[in-house]
Amino acid sequence: MRPAAAAEDPKLTGxxxxxxxxxxxxxxxxxxxPEGASIAExxxxxxxxxxxxxxFLAGTVKKRLGFVLTSxxxxxxxxxxxxxxxxGR
Structure with a gap:
């Protein structure tokens, strides 16, 4: 068996x-x-x-990805x- 084949997920095809x-x-x-999303969604x-x-909203969406998040x-x-x-950065 090839080492790369062992690392691949056998459940997922290409x-x-x-x-x-x-x-x-x-x-x-x-x-x-357009309507956005609620926390529950x-x-x-x-x-x-x-x-x-x-x-996730504060750390990833706003800080890491730099989106303007409105509510x-x-x-x-x-x-x-x-x-x-x-x-803009």
Whole structure:
């Protein structure tokens, strides 16, 4: 057996590996929608707890990736988060 073959995930073929979507990509997709996303929607998409979602928003989305993260709350609705274009660096 080749060493490289042992390192590959046997469950994923070439096309499946290319189509794998990370939790980070899921959250960024939700935040990019015109209506944005609530904490509950992000928790459901990633199976993270609330504090993990908030930490991801502050640490990764804002600081590491440099997106402008905004939040809004409509009357009788939950707080929704949305990302805008990246900040200039």
């Amino acid at each position: 096309s499946q590996h290319d189509q794998r979507v990370t939790k980070r990509e899921r959250v960024l997709t939700l935040l990019s929608r 992000m928790m459901q998409a990633t199976n993270w707890r609330q504090h993990s979602v908030r930490g 809004s709350i409509a009357a009788g609705d939950v707080r929704r988060y949305h990302i805008k274009a990246r900040r």
